[in-house]
Amino acid sequence: MRRATAADAEALVAFTADVLRNQDADEPDARTAAWTRDLVTGRHPTCSTDDFTVVEDLRIGAIVSALCLISQTWSLAGLPCRVGQVELVGTHPDYRGRGLVRQQFEIVHDWSRRRREHFQVIDGVPWFYRQFGYEPALELRGGGSIAVPPGLLAPVDVERYRVRPATEDDLGFIARIGAATAPRYLVTCVRDEPLWRYELRSHDALSMYRPELRIVEARDGTPLGFVAHLPRLVASTLWVLGCEMVTEDLYRAAAPSILHALQTAGEGFAGGDGGERCERLGFWFSAQHPFYQPLPAVRVEPPYVWHIRVPDLPGFLRHLAPLLERRLAASVHAGHTGTLRLSFYRDGLQLTFDHGRLAAVAHWTQPRDLLGVERGQLTGAPRAHGSFPDQTFLQLLFGYRSLAELEYAFPDCLTRSDAARSLLAELFPKCPSNVWALL
Numbered sequence: 001m002r003r004a005t006a007a008d009a010e011a012l013v014a015f016t017a018d019v020l021r022n023q024d025a026d027e028p029d030a031r032t033a034a035w036t037r038d039l040v041t042g043r044h045p046t047c048s049t050d051d052f053t054v055v056e057d058l059r060i061g062a063i064v065s066a067l068c069l070i071s072q073t074w075s076l077a078g079l080p081c082r083v084g085q086v087e088l089v090g091t092h093p094d095y096r097g098r099g100l101v102r103q104q105f106e107i108v109h110d111w112s113r114r115r116r117e118h119f120q121v122i123d124g125v126p127w128f129y130r131q132f133g134y135e136p137a138l139e140l141r142g143g144g145s146i147a148v149p150p151g152l153l154a155p156v157d158v159e160r161y162r163v164r165p166a167t168e169d170d171l172g173f174i175a176r177i178g179a180a181t182a183p184r185y186l187v188t189c190v191r192d193e194p195l196w197r198y199e200l201r202s203h204d205a206l207s208m209y210r211p212e213l214r215i216v217e218a219r220d221g222t223p224l225g226f227v228a229h230l231p232r233l234v235a236s237t238l239w240v241l242g243c244e245m246v247t248e249d250l251y252r253a254a255a256p257s258i259l260h261a262l263q264t265a266g267e268g269f270a271g272g273d274g275g276e277r278c279e280r281l282g283f284w285f286s287a288q289h290p291f292y293q294p295l296p297a298v299r300v301e302p303p304y305v306w307h308i309r310v311p312d313l314p315g316f317l318r319h320l321a322p323l324l325e326r327r328l329a330a331s332v333h334a335g336h337t338g339t340l341r342l343s344f345y346r347d348g349l350q351l352t353f354d355h356g357r358l359a360a361v362a363h364w365t366q367p368r369d370l371l372g373v374e375r376g377q378l379t380g381a382p383r384a385h386g387s388f389p390d391q392t393f394l395q396l397l398f399g400y401r402s403l404a405e406l407e408y409a410f411p412d413c414l415t416r417s418d419a420a421r422s423l424l425a426e427l428f429p430k431c432p433s434n435v436w437a438l439l
Contacts, residue, residue, distance in 0.1 A: 001103060004052035008063065009040040012052060015063045019090035034206035035439070036088060039068060043202045045195055046071045046438070051111075052088075053104040055095070065091040065100040069108040071115055072438040073190040075182060076398075077323045080190065084112035085437055086122045105132045109311065118319060119310045123437070134307035135391035137398045138187060138433055142303020145237060145282035146295050148263050161254045163261035166213035166226065171196045173223050174213065181244045185286065186399045186431035189438055198438075199228075209439040211241050214261065216254050224250055227258055229265065236279040238266035241436055243283075243291050255294040286432040306435065308394055314349060314361040317397075321358040324427055328356050331426035340423060341366075343384035344393060345412075376414050385420040388413055396424070399431035 004012060017033035039047045047070045055065035067089040074083045086108055091100055109132075112120050122129055123140060166174065175193045182188045191199070196213075203210035216225040225245035229238055240262065245251050259281065266278030282301060283291065292298055310316050317324070328336055340351040343366055350364035370381055388396070389412045395401040403425050406413045415421040 001053065001055045001100070001107075004040075004049045004054045004066070006040075006049050008052070008054055009037075009049055011063050012040055012049070012054070012066060013037050015066060015092075016088050016090060019092060020088065029208075031206055031208035032088075034204035034210075035208050037204050038202070038207050038209075039070070039088075043198070043204070044070070045198050053107050055091075055100050055104070057095075064095040065104065067101065067104050067108065069111055069120075070437075070439065071112075071117065074435065075188050075190050076320065077186055078183065079320060079323060081119065081319070082115065082117040084108070084115065084117040084120045085439075086120055086124075087439070089122070089124065102132065109309075113311065118312075118316050119308055121309075121437075122307045123304070124307055129307045130391075133309045133311070133391070135309070135394040136305040137308040137391075137394040137400050138306035138435065139286065139400060140304045140306045140435070141284045142301050143283040143285050143287055143289070144292055144295070144298040145280045145301050146298055147280055148266065148278060160219060161224070161257035162217050162219070163214050163227065163257055164217065166200060166215050168197065168200070170213075170215050170223065170226070171200065173215075174226050177225065177244050177246060178242075180246075184288070184432075185434045187433035187435055189435050191438070195438060212265070216245065216250075216258060224254065227262070229262060231269070233266060233269050233276055233278055236270075236276055237282045238262060238269065238278055238280075239282045239284055241284050243285070243289075248290055251290040252294040255291070258291075259295075284436075286434045288432040289434070305400075308398060310394060310397075313393075314363060317349070317351065317361045318358070324358050325356060327427055327429070328353070333423055333426055336423070340386075340420070340427075341382070341384045342393065343387040344391075345387065345389060348384060376416055378417055384416065386415045386424055396428045399429065399433060402430035403428065405430070 013033050013036045016036045017028035017030065020032050021027065021029040038044050040049045042048055047068060052066055052068040054063050057064050068087055070085040070087055072083050072085060074081045089101060109120065122134060171193045174196050175191060178191060199211055200213050210231060211228040212231045214227045215223050216227060217223050227243040228241040243258065245254065262281050266281065270276050270278045328334060335356045336353050337355055338353055341364055342349045348364045348366065350362050351358065352360040366384055367382055370383060389410055392406055392410055392413060396403060396406060403421060407415065415424065
């Protein structure tokens with residue numbers, strides 16, 4: 001087990017394409033191969049072969065297990081968060097069940113710690129990553145889709161709005177509008193102009209994450225927004241990764257032109273995909289996005305989920321202190337002084353507030369010498385104000401679930417009093433997020 005080197009690049013490309021092929025597929029996945037090549041050849045802004053671990057069977061000189069860490073910056077309510085995304089996790093079938101992935105996770109978790117990253121994430125298979133401290137805690141993809149049979153769209157006044165391919169000259173505009181619309185969400189991925197340049201120019205042509213960036217402009221050439229979509233169909237659907245406009249009213253006004261451009265693109269991809277038709281336009285952004293408002297007959301597409309690990313929860317909450325203090329100041333608990341004790345059953349946290357300021361966050365464990373059986377009743381003893389089993393508090397922290405939803409889903413998610421419930425609900429409300437990760 002070792003860190004990968006440049007000499008491993010093509011072997012890693014072949015390995016990931018083989019082991020991470022589509023379910024039940026007979027052949028390695030060419031798009032996974034192309035994405036891996038982006039990561040190991042220096043095209044990606046933050047990832048190279050140095051960010052991969054490999055397990056090599058020296059008897060046969062072959063990679064039998066590997067994964068990587070992709071560093072990036074996300075924003076949580078405007079607060080920058082350093083994030084390590086673990087990806088391309090795979091082991092050859094003959095070597096599974098030996099703990100190879102666990103050992104590699106320990107290595108990249110240490111890399112992430114050394115990079116002072118606040119948390120790690122993975123877009124991975126269900127359940128598996130819970131073993132390594134991850135919790136499903138943030139909406140991923142999903143949103144909605146609409147059908148595109150012939151004649152769905154009315155004739156478009158192409159002189160009013162045009163949709164054209166983006167160029168290098170558009171990247172500053174795209175970066176500005178992306179930053180300006182990010183506050184709509186709790187969690188987003190931060191991209192400056194160089195990172196948008198990577199999305200525009202640097203992906204391998206076959207990469208599964210290569211977007212096509214398009215500019216929406218007025219008849220005089222004034223840029224009004226951008227739209228990004230995959231350059232191919234997936235199960236007869238053209239998936240849109242993002243759509244942002246300079247003003248809210250333009251989502252409705254420009255929708256016919258945007259939909260016409262998307263349908264035209266989808267039909268073009270259908271012609272190149274062995275006769276597959278473009279039957280739907282899908283949108284990989286939160287259901288709260290304003291582009292949905294003018295769309296006809298939107299079908300809800302259930303989202304998947306980001307798996308998240310926060311290794312230093314007290315430190316992360318201290319990083320989020322400005323957000324928690326803003327929420328407190330805007331609530332009925334403005335100026336609050338007191339402690340909030342949270343139990344995770346094996347351990348916990350204590351948050352100390354002083355006149356509305358988060359004065360301290362520390363590890364806390366409920367004393368073992370408390371008298372009597374816990375009944376969740378009001379008490380003067382140092383018991384928890386709220387209890388969250390396992391890692392479920394992360395669902396509350398990242399706005400994925402409300403406190404009421406967690407209490408409904410988990411009988412052992414308990415709140416001791418109405419006052420504690422109100423305080424927790426104000427500090428950690430449910431909020432939409434929209435993370436298009438840097439891949």
